[in-house]
Amino acid sequence: MTDNNNKFQAVTESAAAAANFQQNPYGPNPADFLSNVNNFQLIDSTLREGEQFANSFFSTEKKIEIAKALDDFGVDYIELTSPVASEQSRKDCEAICKLGLKAKILTHIRCHMDDAKVAVETGVDGVDVVIGTSKFLRQYSHGKDMNYIAKSAIEVIEFVKSKGIEIRFSSEDSFRSDLVDLLNIYKTVSKIGVNRVGIADTVGCANPRQVYELVRTLKSVVSCDIECHFHNDTGCAIANAYTALEGGARLIDVCVLGIGERNGITPLGGLMARMIVASPQYVKSKYKLHKIRDIENLVAEAVEVNIPFNNPITGFCAFTHKAGIHAKAILANPSTYEILDPHDFGMKRYIHFANRLTGWNAIKSRVDQLNLNLTDSQVKEVTAKIKKMGDIRPLNIDDVDSIIKDFHSGITTPALKPAKENEPIEDSVDILLDPQGPAFKKAKTVAK
Numbered sequence: 278m279t280d281n282n283n284k285f286q287a288v289t290e291s292a293a294a295a296a297n298f299q300q301n302p303y304g305p306n307p308a309d310f311l312s313n314v315n316n317f318q319l320i321d322s323t324l325r326e327g328e329q330f331a332n333s334f335f336s337t338e339k340k341i342e343i344a345k346a347l348d349d350f351g352v353d354y355i356e357l358t359s360p361v362a363s364e365q366s367r368k369d370c371e372a373i374c375k376l377g378l379k380a381k382i383l384t385h386i387r388c389h390m391d392d393a394k395v396a397v398e399t400g401v402d403g404v405d406v407v408i409g410t411s412k413f414l415r416q417y418s419h420g421k422d423m424n425y426i427a428k429s430a431i432e433v434i435e436f437v438k439s440k441g442i443e444i445r446f447s448s449e450d451s452f453r454s455d456l457v458d459l460l461n462i463y464k465t466v467s468k469i470g471v472n473r474v475g476i477a478d479t480v481g482c483a484n485p486r487q488v489y490e491l492v493r494t495l496k497s498v499v500s501c502d503i504e505c506h507f508h509n510d511t512g513c514a515i516a517n518a519y520t521a522l523e524g525g526a527r528l529i530d531v532c533v534l535g536i537g538e539r540n541g542i543t544p545l546g547g548l549m550a551r552m553i554v555a556s557p558q559y560v561k562s563k564y565k566l567h568k569i570r571d572i573e574n575l576v577a578e579a580v581e582v583n584i585p586f587n588n589p590i591t592g593f594c595a596f597t598h599k600a601g602i603h604a605k606a607i608l609a610n611p612s613t614y615e616i617l618d619p620h621d622f623g624m625k626r627y628i629h630f631a632n633r634l635t636g637w638n639a640i641k642s643r644v645d646q647l648n649l650n651l652t653d654s655q656v657k658e659v660t661a662k663i664k665k666m667g668d669i670r671p672l673n674i675d676d677v678d679s680i681i682k683d684f685h686s687g688i689t690t691p692a693l694k695p696a697k698e699n700e701p702i703e704d705s706v707d708i709l710l711d712p713q714g715p716a717f718k719k720a721k722t723v724a725k
């Protein structure tokens with residue numbers, strides 16, 4: 278191709294990227310020419326990092342159930358606990374390798390030949406090797422200097438490669454490591470050939486700008502894919518994962534519900550919420566999003582936690598609209614107040630109208646659902662009654678329905694018994710726009 282043709286191609290490609298960006302303002306920025314927002318992979322670590330969550334104990338059967346569910350969902354890799362952690366951990370790793378899943382199976386080991394020798398015998402498709410590079414870890418964890426780290430990394434990598442399986446090298450606590458040390462070790466391992474290098478924000482200290490910069494810098498010194506692992510101590514795990522992809526990382530470590538050491542890592546569901554906004558076609562074609570709820574329930578039950586009320590996608594009120602102003606606009610066009618479409622995840626949207634913040638538009642939709650005929654001014658009148666009652670105490674759907682029905686039949690609304698102070702509202706049910714869907718109860722979100 279001539280220079281002019283090359284220039285023409287570059288111009289048309291960037292014009293296409295810009296047009297796409299305009300179509301979807303949440304999509305990859307055309308300036309991020311290395312971005313993998315439209316081309317990322319997931320390494321699910323629920324059965325490794327997730328096993329490090331305080332409440333976790335997975336029986337063999339549970340691990341198999343979770344691995345199958347993740348595979349069905351479409352994750353690219355499933356990472357398992359080190360086979361040297363315990364005898365059962367090794368046996369479970371072998372058992373999962375024998376399942377014949379589509380997802381590649383990885384195990385996660387220290388940068389040590391003793392661990393590597395056990396790992397390669399388990400039947401895994403790849404080994405994730407990690408060693409701390411920050412001063413903290415070099416001093417208080419393994420006590421080794423960068424020369425030793427490089428030497429042992431080369432030995433372990435060469436050994437795993439000789440077995441014909443994938444190898445990833447990762448620096449634990451990357452964001453508190455010296456940049457020169459980091460780039461040197463990554464350069465070394467990239468030169469001898471690894472499938473991936475990993476950046477790990479082990480203590481959750483990194484912010485999105487730092488992530489972008491480190492990934493971009495690393496991109497210029499390695500020739501392999503970059504994987505990223507973000508802890509959520511300071512609440513940046515999803516944002517950091519997204520920014521890493523913008524900077525050119527290809528793979529993100531996730532756990533179902535974000536479980537892991539301390540308060541965990543990037544959650545699978547939360548990252549999907551972020552990515553579907555940026556890259557809807559890619560995400561919808563690659564992952565079975567409607568399975569997220571089942572997978573989260575499976576893991577939540579296994580580790581004995583509730584799904585948080587504010588969880589992206591599956592939190593009990595993730596698609597519930599309440600205030601009258603919101604309800605009116607949602608009834609006209611859900612996109613007015615929703616960036617995620619609940620149907621993409623097999624979920625439904627709800628309008629919670631049994632409260633004093635409701636408005637006549639929401640009440641009118643309930644009147645219609647009840648097949649009653651009221652004029653707009655009558656709906657406004659009955660809405661005022663509902664609000665009056667909502668000023669006295671929390672309402673439930675039966676309260677509202679009886680106010681509407683009584684109003685409709687011209688019968689004076691009987692006084693409702695005020696709830697006792699602090700009485701739990703066990704049956705406060707919210708209305709759904711879809712009359713076929715199941716009504717749902719307020720989630721009990723009391724932490725154990």
Ligand SMILES: CC(=O)SCCNC(=O)CCNC(=O)[C@H](O)C(C)(C)COP(=O)(O)OP(=O)(O)OC[C@H]1O[C@@H](n2cnc3c(N)ncnc32)[C@H](O)[C@@H]1OP(=O)(O)O
Nearest residue numbers: 359361362363387388389407408409418419420449479538
């Ligand atoms: C940030 C992360 O999440 S990394 C992954 C964490 N995963 C795990 O720890 C898996 C579960 N762990 C275990 O079952 C155990 O810790 C084992 C089997 C790995 C090791 O158990 P033990 O031999 O009893 O050692 P212990 O856990 O007390 O200490 C860790 C040892 O690994 C060494 N070590 C720690 N990290 C590394 C590393 N990345 N590469 C090489 N050696 C390491 C430490 O120096 C220490 O060695 P020591 O015996 O000389 O003190």
Ligand SMILES: O=C(O)CCC(=O)C(=O)O
Nearest residue numbers: 407447449475477479506
């Ligand atoms: O292996 C990795 O990349 C990450 C290890 C880990 O869990 C961490 O550093 O938090």
Ligand SMILES: [Zn+2]
Nearest residue numbers: 326479506537
């Ligand atoms: Zn971790």
